[in-house]
Amino acid sequence: MSDVTLNAATANAEAAPRTAPVATTGAAAWLRANLFSSWINTAVTLALGYLVVRWTMGFIDWAFVNAIWTVPMNGNVPDTAACREIRGTGACWAVIEEKHRFILFGTYPYEEHWRPLLVCALFIGLYIVSAMRRFWNWVLVPIWIVTLTVIGVLMWGGVLGLSYVPQERWGGLPITLILSTFGLAFAFPLAILVALGRRSRLPAIKMLCVLYVELVRGVPLISLLFMASVMFPLFLPEGMNIDKLLRAQVAITLFAGAYLAEVVRAGLQTLPRGQYEAAEALGLSYWQKTGFIILPQALRLVIPPLVNTFIGFFKDTSLVLIIGIFDLLTAGKTAIVEPAWQGFGVEVYVFVGAIYLVFCFAMSKYSQDLERDLNQHRRR
Amino acid sequence: MSETIDHEARFASAMRTDTPPAIVLQDVNKWFGALHVLRDINLTVSTGERVVVCGPSGSGKSTMIRCINRLEQHQQGKIMVDGIELSDDLRSLDAIRREVGMVFQSFNLFPHLTILENCTLAPIWVRRMPKKEAEELAMEYLTRVRIPEQAKKYPGQLSGGQQQRVAIARALCMKPKIMLFDEPTSALDPEMIKEVLDTMVMLAETGMTMICVTHEMGFARQVADRVVFMDRGEIVESGEPEALFSDPKTDRLRLFLSQILRGH
Ligand SMILES: Nc1ncnc2c1ncn2[C@@H]1O[C@H](COP(=O)(O)OP(=O)(O)O)[C@@H](O)[C@H]1O
Numbered sequence: 001m002s003d004v005t006l007n008a009a010t011a012n013a014e015a016a017p018r019t020a021p022v023a024t025t026g027a028a029a030w031l032r033a034n035l036f037s038s039w040i041n042t043a044v045t046l047a048l049g050y051l052v053v054r055w056t057m058g059f060i061d062w063a064f065v066n067a068i069w070t071v072p073m074n075g076n077v078p079d080t081a082a083c084r085e086i087r088g089t090g091a092c093w094a095v096i097e098e099k100h101r102f103i104l105f106g107t108y109p110y111e112e113h114w115r116p117l118l119v120c121a122l123f124i125g126l127y128i129v130s131a132m133r134r135f136w137n138w139v140l141v142p143i144w145i146v147t148l149t150v151i152g153v154l155m156w157g158g159v160l161g162l163s164y165v166p167q168e169r170w171g172g173l174p175i176t177l178i179l180s181t182f183g184l185a186f187a188f189p190l191a192i193l194v195a196l197g198r199r200s201r202l203p204a205i206k207m208l209c210v211l212y213v214e215l216v217r218g219v220p221l222i223s224l225l226f227m228a229s230v231m232f233p234l235f236l237p238e239g240m241n242i243d244k245l246l247r248a249q250v251a252i253t254l255f256a257g258a259y260l261a262e263v264v265r266a267g268l269q270t271l272p273r274g275q276y277e278a279a280e281a282l283g284l285s286y287w288q289k290t291g292f293i294i295l296p297q298a299l300r301l302v303i304p305p306l307v308n309t310f311i312g313f314f315k316d317t318s319l320v321l322i323i324g325i326f327d328l329l330t331a332g333k334t335a336i337v338e339p340a341w342q343g344f345g346v347e348v349y350v351f352v353g354a355i356y357l358v359f360c361f362a363m364s365k366y367s368q369d370l371e372r373d374l375n376q377h378r379r380r
Numbered sequence: 381m382s383e384t385i386d387h388e389a390r391f392a393s394a395m396r397t398d399t400p401p402a403i404v405l406q407d408v409n410k411w412f413g414a415l416h417v418l419r420d421i422n423l424t425v426s427t428g429e430r431v432v433v434c435g436p437s438g439s440g441k442s443t444m445i446r447c448i449n450r451l452e453q454h455q456q457g458k459i460m461v462d463g464i465e466l467s468d469d470l471r472s473l474d475a476i477r478r479e480v481g482m483v484f485q486s487f488n489l490f491p492h493l494t495i496l497e498n499c500t501l502a503p504i505w506v507r508r509m510p511k512k513e514a515e516e517l518a519m520e521y522l523t524r525v526r527i528p529e530q531a532k533k534y535p536g537q538l539s540g541g542q543q544q545r546v547a548i549a550r551a552l553c554m555k556p557k558i559m560l561f562d563e564p565t566s567a568l569d570p571e572m573i574k575e576v577l578d579t580m581v582m583l584a585e586t587g588m589t590m591i592c593v594t595h596e597m598g599f600a601r602q603v604a605d606r607v608v609f610m611d612r613g614e615i616v617e618s619g620e621p622e623a624l625f626s627d628p629k630t631d632r633l634r635l636f637l638s639q640i641l642r643g644h
């Protein structure tokens with residue numbers, strides 16, 4: 001029966017060859033289908049298009065055409081009268097020119113600024129090397145240890161003829177990079193352990209992990225930071241003092257760890273039981289199974305939410321301002337406290353925002369490439 | 381009932397008195413919550429013996445063979461594999477998993493590793509074999525299952541039949557003494573079933589001790605020394621394939637055979 005209909009269909013197709021359908025690809029076709037398919041659609045497209053063009057032209061005028069790039073110095077004080085005149089119609093990039101070193105490096109001694117600059121370069125170099133899959137082996141461990149040691153020496157000094165700079169004077173971009181790099185470098189392994197622990201068969205371990213995640217997640221980062229900076233020292237014995245930055249670092253690490261643990265756990269849950277069973281049947285031990293079979297697959301699956309969390313935490317490090325640590329954003333804020341520069345917040349925030357954007361965009365782009373490369377086996 | 385089986389088991393092992401039994405299940409019971417999935421299972425498999433297990437879906441076939449390499453734990457009775465009793469002792473578990481290979485219905489290859497890596501992972505890390513040696517061994521077994529040219533591909537790039545043959549090669553690379561198969565052809569398209577069965581026949585000819593859950597009656601006739609019929613957690617009948625299929629003693633087996641034959 002079905003054979004008959006099949007044959008009939010073929011015969012028909014042979015008898016009357018049809019013309020190919022009208023092409024539905026190409027720019028013009030895409031525009032017609034998506035932007036101008038009906039009169040209402042056309043009206044909305046035109047209205048929004050007008051707004052976008054107007055806004056872009058306004059921004060270009062403000063940021064470039066009418067902008068002021070330098071201001072004359074009046075003795076030691078910059079003369080910002082010209083800037084104040086064009087407020088609202090043109091940007092005053094002179095504030096960046098004047099203050100960029102303070103924004104980037106905070107109150108670090110001026111003549112020693114090459115040190116935090118080198119630290120930032122080292123961090124970026126470390127990111128680039130770590131991002132290259134060629135280096136994904138044990139080589140990375142000494143590279144990290146050496147780089148972080150050099151960074152510590154550069155920031156603190158006190159050896160090799162470098163003058164000593166107390167931690168209270170550090171600020172700006174190095175603080176942001178230190179907090180996020182150390183934070184995520186410790187939080188990620190912690191998160192993996194906690195995620196595995198939550199699936200443990202031992203009730204004590206499971207309870208501990210659940211408790212940690214739920215407690216830390218249930219509290220805003222700000223209150224964790226407060227606890228770390230105000231409450232924690234109260235319980236320490238007299239005279240003992242743990243560095244403020246270190247305390248903030250621990251708070252951030254614990255917070256990031258709890259969130260990342262949930263992301264990793266989501267990845268673990270998507271793996272079919274059969275993967276665990278096959279690994280066990282081959283005689284792999286728990287850690288071999290976890291390291292070779294489970295984690296490589298689970299982590300690949302959660303690259304997008306992982307990077308999402310990473311980016312979130314990179315920006316959340318700016319909350320340390322409430323306990324008086326000068327990260328990039330706080331340094332930017334402080335730069336415009338000076339009377340001459342008061343009121344030029346927009347320019348400073350655009351500058352700081354651009355720096356955050358560069359880092360976050362790089363992370364995001366890298367994660368897309370990584371996801372594509374690592375999931376190659378899924379494509380046929 | 382269990383007496384007749386005991387008798388047969390003793391008979392079978394008496395036929396090969398030279399070696400101790402490879403697998404002994406003695407009064408094994410297992411529950412999933414309130415569900416009694418294995419009821420007083422008694423089964424002895426001698427070294428080199430090939431046993432086919434059949435029975436309706438949900439009768440506990442998978443659970444039984446998964447108890448043999450402790451993917452499931454039995455709650456009562458005794459299981460001995462290669463002379464080692466299965467217990468909570470982790471060392472005995474390691475020893476047994478090294479000796480028992482398993483092939484699953486859904487292949488369970490590791491999708492993020494190449495075919496070659498799938499085959500060498502356990503020999504390198506569990507048997508502590510040098511990488512080069514493990515790769516040579518893997519290529520040897522991949523050649524034996526007739527897919528050496530796929531070694532650099534990922535499992536997702538292979539057909540179901542090819543994947544199952546890789547799974548067999550992967551298990552063999554551990555040089556197991558015993559192989560367990562849990563419906564290895566049930567997830568395959570009909571045209572691929574034969575290539576996997578051929579591989580299993582070839583393996584049977586090497587003298588491997590095998591327990592195979594399958595409904596492929598042709599395969600059972602060709603290689604099985606014994607067919608075990610399970611229903612509702614019990615071993616209902618067991619015997620040589622020809623005798624069992626042509627002269628079922630119980631209504632349950634008769635019903636099952638008629639359904640199987642109708643299905644095919
Ligand atoms: N992990 C489990 N938890 C609860 N019940 C299970 C589990 N595995 C199997 N069962 C149940 O045990 C019975 C036997 O299952 P199984 O051994 O897979 O049967 P078969 O392989 O013969 O089809 C079925 O009723 C099944 O639903």
Ligand SMILES: [Mg+2]
Pocket residue numbers: 441442443562563
């Ligand atoms: Mg089954």
